[in-house]
Amino acid sequence: MAEVLKIAVAGLGTVGAGVVSLLQKNGDLIAQRCGRHVTVTAVSARDKAKDRGCDLTGMTWFDDAVTMAREADCDLFVEQIGGSEGIAKEACEAALSSGKHVVTANKALLAVHGTALARLAEENGVSLNYEAAVAGGIPIIKAMREGLAGNRINSVQGILNGTCNYILTTMRETGRAYADVLAEAQALGYAEADPSFDVDGVDAAHKLAILAALAFGREVDFDGVHIEGISRIAAVDIQYAEELGFRVKLLGMAEAHDDGVMQRVHPVLVKGDAPIAAVEGVFNGVVMEGDAVGTSVLEGRGAGAGPTASAVVGDIMDIAAGRFVPVFGVPVSALQPAASLSMDRRFGAYYVRLRVIDKPGVIAGVTAALRDEKVSMESIIQRGRDPNEPVDVVLTLHETTEAAMNRALQRIMDLDAVIEPPHMIRIER
Template identity: 55%
Template sequence: MTNPLRIGLAGLGTVGGGVVALLDANAELIARRAGRGIVVSAVSARDRNRGRGVDLSRFAWVDDATELAGRDDVDVVVELIGGSDGPALTLARATLGRAKALVTANKAMLAHHGLELGDLAEANGAALKYEAAVAGGIPVIKGLREGAAANGITRVYGILNGTCNYILTRMEAEGLSFGAVLADAQAQGYAEADPSFDIDGIDAAHKLSILSGLAFASRIDFAGVAAEGVRAVDSADIDHAATLGYRIKLVGLASAADGKLFQRVHPCLVPLAHPLAHVEGALNAVVVEGDFAGRLFFSGPGAGAGPTASAVVADLIDIARGPAQPAFGMPVAALTQFETADQASHAGRFYLRLTVADRPGVLAALTAHLRDSGVSIESLIQRGHGGSGGVFVVMVTHHVVERQVRAALDRMTASDDLLAPPMMMHILDF
């Protein structure tokens, strides 16, 4: 009988406990699909005494997670510690350096150190797997690396952060302010006590850099991702978007052309006819556009014990089945080094929300600023009060280069016509 694949599990939080529970519950099915059993040999976490809902007494316990890499009874290390550096990175280096396979859900570590770890894995003939690092239980990494491997990818984009999607969904459904929904999300455990990583777009930017690396066979470039979160989205923006036939979503978007890689995370107005507009709550979704496959749409739970554990164990099954493949679809040395695209050169239509002084002539002055910057207006709404004694003016531009819109907003801001900083959002037109 083939020997089982033996696992060293580092990190026993929600996902780590889910991995143990899944391996127990589906042991026979997993063994048939993998061609051999998959068993946990040893575990490591900061607190031995914390209740986790699974029996850990049958496993060897080590206090220093790095020791898992050197154990004779461990074939694969599963890293669920988190963090771009520190113990997680030390463990990853030690594991791959000993020619042992590594499975990780750590998008931050991959965004910052993925190329180094990929090189190390190749040099030692070890597998590096990370399906759980992006979009939880959605098999988008495998879909890009294998299912769409024959395609030239033109764009990859989607909703990559469940916390932000949950907040925006509730703001729309219940008419609540951003602050009120965030506070409630924290109380229910949907958002961290310090939610900056999520609501400022950093978490989504980590994931986008990994997706774009796979999509365009490029070197991961997290530093080249422009990230803007959802703090500035007002309930009035939600209402205005609905009036115009859109929903607001935090979208990560990447495209490559002419040797340049464009990567951005930002709130967008998504047309109601687009499938992303109907991804609600804490769900994630990724759209991949291939030159032969067309539009591929992946959607499902982006986090949680069950979905993320499912992705981790799927990677373990792949490792049990056979030899290692390049982590990023091809050897690291073969990946393209793109230049970072100029964000201001991006062209499209834009939503502008302006809080203006309620006096004659203001609208004419604002449109003059747009005209002088070469920006034409497709539609305009003036509605209600914008606070501070002003009113909201909402505009949608025709197709234009972003640099021109920003120049117009700079002119407006320098005048005394605006009573608050303007809000600009892209409109998803594809």
């Protein structure tokens, strides 16, 4: 058997401790499967005294992760600190620069500094693996980077944030309001005290930028992702969607066009029988379209100590077994500069809910606004009748450009009878 692979783990929160535990618990199996023993030789975290439920005997303690990355007697550095800047970034750079492989679950770091880190890994001849950064336990990075590598990927889309999916699923199942369900999710530990990273779509956008780089062989371009969150989704929109045969999901989507890649994260209506519609609760799911394979769907737990540790340990085992893959599937020099297309270029169908005063001529005004922007209606439904009081008007619109749709919505908003900004959700077929 080959020499022991020595590992240093920085960050011993739920996930970091989960990695240490899994390496210990399934140690024999892991050694058998990758042909050598894997041992944690060093650890670092903020508080040495804290009980983390895993045995740290025999591991060298470092107060400072960067020092550990540089100086610890290890072959591989596991980063579980988090955040795109500061210690996480410095420690990963230090590890790569000193010829150590890096395994990380840090999507923010990769989304913002992925290309530079990939270059650093390449220069030092080491691996930078990050399966746990996207969709937790689902081996999606491996599927795209290796299993489906013979394909030209046309598009990738996914439910990439379990918190948002839990909130939307619960809203649909219970009919309750967003704020109410969010508060419950916080109480259950499914959402952070400050939930903005999740509910505003930033976390999903980090993951999408990584997937887009990998799918299309381009430099990571987080800034090029159009991002909208779920906080504007009303319970009533979810109900109308269901009546129309749709479910509301927060999707991350990346598609190749002739002149660039469109990357976007926003709520969408998907057909109720689409595979992605069946991904419910805290689960994540990713759908890829490859030119040879067609549609491929992967689904599983997107977060939590177990799934994340599973992904991190899988990455470690690849390195232990000497299996190497370029960070974004091709050498950094082959990555295309990122041309991210504007959201205005989006071409698709739309759902729009209007709050209007129920009086003669309202529908005529709305339909005229649409006609003037050449937006074609699929259906229009006025819910309830309540003369001179506010009622909902729900529209679905045939495929058009985002730009035309926005102009039409501006015209509609200018109508006297329309008393709230239109509630628009894009429809993905």
